[in-house]
Amino acid sequence: MRIVADENIPLLDSFFGDIGDICRVSGRTMTAADVQNADILLVRSVTRVNQALLEGSRVRFVGTCTIGTDHVDRQWLSSNRIAFSAAPGCNANSVVEYVLSVISLHAERRGVANWSKLSVGIVGAGNVGGELAHKLDRLGFDVLCCDPPRAEQENGDGQEFVSLEDAMACDVVTLHTPLTREGDYPTLHLFGRERLAALREHQLLINTSRGEVIDGSALLGRLEEPNAPAVVLDVWEHEPRIHAGLLDRVWLATPHIAGYSLEGKVQGSEMVYQALSRYMGLPARKQAGQFLPEPALAKLSFTSAAEEMDSANIAIRSCYDPRRDDARMRLAMSLPTDEQAPAFDRLRRDYPVRREFSSVKIQLKGTSKSMQDTFRALGFKLKL
Template identity: 35%
Template sequence: MKIVVDDKIPYLEGVLERYFSEVVYYSGRDISSNIVADADALLIRTRTKCNEKLLAGSNVKMIATATIGHDHIDKEYCKEHGILWTNAPGCNAFGVVQYVLCFLSLISLKGYGSLQGKTLGIVGVGEVGKRLAAVAPYLGLNVLKNDPPRARKEGEDGFVSLDELVVKSDIISVHVPLNRDGEDRTFGLFNEGLFGLFQQPKVFINASRGEVVHEPSLKEAIKAGKMRHVALDVWCNEPEIDKELMELVDIATPHIAGYSLEGKANGTAASVNSILHFFGLGGGDKWYPSSLPSLENKITFGSSKNVEDEVLSCILKTYNIESDNDNLRRNPDDFESLRGNYGVRREFSYYKVVNVKDERAAACLNGLTFKVE
């Protein structure tokens, strides 16, 4: 059997070769119909568009994407042609949460002020949104949630309309899938009309899909003073991003919000196990990378009297979001290379915070999943 693999999926060296007679690796954008014609399976990321153009006439029986997102897979075509597809829901969810909280910590310490009592509006309460909603209160944030599919299924209690969320929130963080049509269309969700509801400058974060935001309207909203701070990890037309928009936002990164080491390992493992299960390989064992890169994991809690600022400083010591911002600004045309050669980032749960003498701080850090001493 043959499997075609995106060469940027980590921790796979020698793994699939135990089960497949032929394993070939390509850049995700270079995987073509000629390459997959005689393949039994694909292991991909979002850069490979799995549609009729790629799959017609091929031998592909199974597609595994090592990502939460799956809008790059034509589900109808797969269904009609008996091709199973799987994604990796939740694999990098906390990596995205880390990204959001690092951005909020950064702006708080650089002049935005305390997060205590601010209202965070979470648009899209799936795997990422649920985790963000669970930990945000530990930083003193009030949470509003908008998720029409969940509200229809579970009842309106606990959810608000998008218009209400936009009006009442100080901070808006977007975590929806990209739906181009239908009742829950998210394509162009944040547009001139929605930005027009902003009654005071807000913090805006998009770590979902670029096309969820109408970028010309966002640029006009920023220029009109409707935004206080903006972080964009995702862009329309990636990797050919709007450089004018990049210059207007506070933090610009190359679609790496979920690129924690844990998130990458989880996505790879979920995909490998799906493939092994589908083809009846591996004896049902749950494969996981045997060794992961390590970093210094001890953080010393500061001694200042401002406990909130010390907690935010601990958050920022896990991930230098400004470095990713600087790298993209220096090399915006290297968007794909910056993604493909991303360094090691560990999530909060990897770190141990020592010298924590304040009970409130300890409770907060524990709630954020840090280990505390």
């Protein structure tokens, strides 16, 4: 059994080593020749999986260790009886923690002492957007969710949805949609010139979904105008070729790593491993938890003298501070033009270990119930 896999998928040997012989290749440059003799193909979002890649190969199972599937021609796979599995929700919490850290920095930058006074509009309430809404609600934020496909399908049952215009009126607007080019609700350039013009200086726009959801040229034009919003981009049009002018104008820039916590990446591998095991009729005995190493930061302690928001900010940024990724990104993009795209991919390939909030135990001595509730809502483990 021959397995061809993106070299950036973590724990390949641990999960798949006893299923077949693993051949690691670059996901960005993977070709039909690379997969010609493969039985199993494992990818991430940078590989286009379609007829051009797979026709004539012996691949019978394709797994993507990612939430998104817009890089996969699922109809062609189905018509050629090639089994497929994704990892929906695997890194949702990682993206949520990225957004929470960004909001924390934004509140501090604007002088907002209580970050929950900021309203948040979530565009796309799937695995990531839904989890973000849940955490923000527990933290006391005013949250508005816009998801027209879900609103239509659920027909008013359960969660309440608002219009895109209502979501865009919030202090923070964060995008969590798939990339769709057709249908009733396409998201390609969902944020074009007109919608970007509606955003104002006090607002924050975050995109961790797909780069093409925002029209990059229109965004650059808007950021060159007065009263432009603050913008945080983790995803970019035409990755890995980043528009230098746009990079210079956004507040924070990161190289498509919002979902790159170790827990999120390992869970993606585990979910595809489980699907492959079911496909092959094998027992799925391995779990992500058995492979996670001890975190570098295991415990933080706060006393009764600690302020709630200051303590939360310290804990959040001890686990993840996007300004570090922003600095690395800008250094990489300062290279000569022909070296920038490979540098972008290296930032992702060589991404440092980042652990989620749940890996840290928070010791609270004599603190308020409100402070305890905040840390619980964020996902930290508590020791009282």
